[in-house]
Amino acid sequence: MKRLSIKALLGGIVLTSALVSCGQNGSAPDLGGLPPLATGITVRFDAAPANTYLTLSTEGGEVVYQKAVSEGAMSFAPDLNDWRSLSSRAAPIKLNTGVTTEPLLFLKWGMFQDKNTNGKPDEGEWLDRMTHDRVAYAEKAVKVEFDTETPAMHHVWTLNQGWTRAEHYVYRPLGSSTFQRLSRSTAAWDFWLHTATPVTSM
Template sequence: MAAALLGAVLTACGSPASPADPTGGRPPLPSGVEVRFPAAPANAYLSLVTDQGESVYQIAVPVGATSTAVDSLKWSAQSGGAVDIATLMPAGANVTVTTTGARALLLEWQMWQDRNMNGTLETGEALPLMTHDQVAYADVPVEVEFTTATPRMRQRWSLAQGWSRAEHYVYLPDGTTTYQRSLSSAPIQRYTLHEPTPLTSQ
């Protein structure tokens, strides 16, 4: 009955764990952060990039590997690039921020194949993989609510202070045309890259 009231199924890019066991029964991560993906091709790299496509961290991935631990200390200095979180909102959005002036930064994982063996990501080398979860930084705990017209969506961000995995959930309540989306800091930093899907994918 409750599921019917929600309509579309609540989904996430990550793998949520039960409150009683936040690790999902898996061993602790040596580095604290792990990225999972389909079997890597030869000469594959994993990069953490900004919205502008600038790589702030890069690691080679062995052929055939399906996951790798990454070192979050290597990009911790990027917190200096955090901006007023209100500036990250879509133009024209009606925004409510709990902490005025809170600064934030969102980064995303990208996997690519170095086809010309020069160690640099170039046009045509990105693999068709993505995740809606993001690597997030906030200088203070902050919540933001706003709506967008295309897609028609009400969004809520809830970011913890410091670095975290901002986990993405989206669902469409029964009988409505407005999606509900959240981007919230999660305790376990496991990211999963998959084939591209729309922001509203179920």
């Protein structure tokens, strides 16, 4: 009986070690209503060089929010109230399965060093800082599943209504050739920007 228990425990450790995440776990906060409330958002990164800006961009690459970051800083506490109005940009997304989601908006973090001091990111100024976790807005709660072919991947989006941090996980179950990719709302608003690697860039 003791051997079986140890074997089950080791199996759990193997499965857990296959899980890759850009963030931490939690349940989504209620961010609706007025007046605006403090949200406790923190974005962490390697020491910022001089003339650095932290940005939020649409998936299409349009910068919709940016804030100057002090030289040497390793974190920044932005305010969700600065981009709440962007919820008006949420739009249904048509998935390759033919399913169309409720209106959604995904925003991604980035950083650039403004070398020519013109206040905007130009070619060659983006820093190697990334995370697959997203700032997300869902007009209504969303739960969708769909598959992509290259690489073979099963996607699951579980997003709460309103503004949340969409936490990202990718793993491949033992004995399977299909990756599982999860994007789910969480209450923890900590984002970690890191350099891209073959695993974290998936």
